Amino acid sequence: MASIFTRIINGEIPCYKVAEDDLFFAFLDINPLREGHTLVVPKKEEDYIFDLDDDTIAGMMLFSKKVAVALKAAIPCARIGVAILGLEVPHAHIHLVPMNSMEDVNFRNPKLKFTPEEFRATAEKISKKL
Numbered sequence: 001m002a003s004i005f006t007r008i009i010n011g012e013i014p015c016y017k018v019a020e021d022d023l024f025f026a027f028l029d030i031n032p033l034r035e036g037h038t039l040v041v042p043k044k045e046e047d048y049i050f051d052l053d054d055d056t057i058a059g060m061m062l063f064s065k066k067v068a069v070a071l072k073a074a075i076p077c078a079r080i081g082v083a084i085l086g087l088e089v090p091h092a093h094i095h096l097v098p099m100n101s102m103e104d105v106n107f108r109n110p111k112l113k114f115t116p117e118e119f120r121a122t123a124e125k126i127s128k129k130l
């Protein structure tokens, strides 16, 4: 069965899209640690990130860089934190989290709530900086 992220990429499940190219897709995490918390996923479905072939994992990092630069321009912060967990969704992904302190990337923190309008506005703000 296709992963939830493949279904998002295919447009079967809605998301707040930030960026896309032929191989990768970026969208807002629905349970964000911070405003702008973004997930970068390869369109090719693979559970564990380190099972991806070399070209895909290298391309994923370059795509993440573009998104991170736009994210930092859109959401002022000290830097963009990068995390790879994959404990919940078995489709490789990179978390990009605007951060000012280490506490901002503590995945045990309560997640923030935003309205659909707020999520849409955030995604648009980031994608405009691409």
Ligand code: AMP
Pocket: 004, 013, 015, 028, 029, 030, 031, 032, 039, 084, 085, 086, 087, 088, 089, 090, 093
């Ligand atoms: P992990 O697999 O541990 O890296 O966590 C998966 C992340 O995907 C979590 O932060 C979830 O909030 C996020 N997530 C799960 N389903 C969706 C969805 N439909 N749209 C956006 N983010 C999601």
